[in-house]
Amino acid sequence: MSENKVAVITGGTRGIGKAIAKIFAQNGYNLVINYVSENTDIESLEKEIKNNNEILFVRANVSKFDEAENLIKNAIERFGKIDVLVNNAGITRDNLILRMKEEDFDSVIATNLKGTFNVTKNAVSYMMKKRTGKIVNISSVVGVSGNAGQCNYAASKAGIIGFTKSIAKELASRGILANCIAPGFIGTDMTEVLSDAVKENINNQIPLKRMGSPEEIAKAVYFLGGEENTYITGQVLNVDGGMIM
Ligand code: NAP
Numbered sequence: 301m302s303e304n305k306v307a308v309i310t311g312g313t314r315g316i317g318k319a320i321a322k323i324f325a326q327n328g329y330n331l332v333i334n335y336v337s338e339n340t341d342i343e344s345l346e347k348e349i350k351n352n353n354e355i356l357f358v359r360a361n362v363s364k365f366d367e368a369e370n371l372i373k374n375a376i377e378r379f380g381k382i383d384v385l386v387n388n389a390g391i392t393r394d395n396l397i398l399r400m401k402e403e404d405f406d407s408v409i410a411t412n413l414k415g416t417f418n419v420t421k422n423a424v425s426y427m428m429k430k431r432t433g434k435i436v437n438i439s440s441v442v443g444v445s446g447n448a449g450q451c452n453y454a455a456s457k458a459g460i461i462g463f464t465k466s467i468a469k470e471l472a473s474r475g476i477l478a479n480c481i482a483p484g485f486i487g488t489d490m491t492e493v494l495s496d497a498v499k500e501n502i503n504n505q506i507p508l509k510r511m512g513s514p515e516e517i518a519k520a521v522y523f524l525g526g527e528e529n530t531y532i533t534g535q536v537l538n539v540d541g542g543m544i545m
Pocket of ligand 1: 310484485
């Protein structure tokens with residue numbers, strides 16, 4: 301039997317990240333699942349996600365460079381390699397620019413954009429040594445289109461697209477492919493906070509007239525991050541029910 305591949309997923313304990321963890325587990329990948337909250341029920345998550353594979357859970361705040369470095373060190377100590385990195389950890393701190401506090405701008409950029417840099421920078425040296433690897437970064441439709449009330453979040457997600465295209469160019473010669481998924485509105489804790497009126501308004505703007513599920517994003521992540529992808533790099537795949545065409 302061939303050696304299991306290894307996927308590192310940031311923010312893999314809830315929502316989209318958990319669905320991504322599950323699809324890689326179902327396909328035989330050993331997993332490094334990152335999270336940040338202290339009171340995370342690792343035991344239940346392990347039971348839910350495990351599928352004849354091995355899972356290492358690592359608590360690390362991806363916005364801190366040293367914690368991201370430690371996350372990758374832990375992954376290498378346990379599994380010796382990283383085949384796939386999914387930068388999924390993300391937060392929102394929505395407000396109109398006039399009301400947005402500086403700390404809300406800084407924290408969203410620090411987690412979403414700088415966090416993606418922190419983890420990727422530490423992981424790529426191991427991928428480069430093996431001359432193979434896949435990086436899938438989770439952007440957002442609002443990083444492409446902008447959105448009132450989300451200038452911090454949209455900037456972070458647009459930044460992820462520029463970051464991904466740049467590293468795709470840098471790392472192609474080393475056999476590393478880097479792409480973005482740009483989800484539309486997906487039913488998770490992140491969107492649960494929206495009022496029913498806002499959700500209805502959003503659904504009306506989606507050609508498919510509904511929010512997506514975390515599993516629908518996970519399938520696209522696996523398409524770009526799994527073994528079948530050998531020739532797609534530097535791309536942004538919108539998975540959004542047709543919001544952006
Ligand atoms: P979610 O349900 O709020 O889950 C967020 C995950 O990120 C959690 O596992 C959380 O860990 C982790 N996380 C947050 N801050 C972190 C940090 N500093 N370090 C490490 N982990 C951290 O979010 P989601 O809706 O699944 O979103 C996942 C990704 O998709 C995000 O990048 C988001 O921007 C993007 N996205 C979501 C939507 C949507 O409609 N839901 C649309 C477009 C893009 P803890 O559980 O430990 O807090």
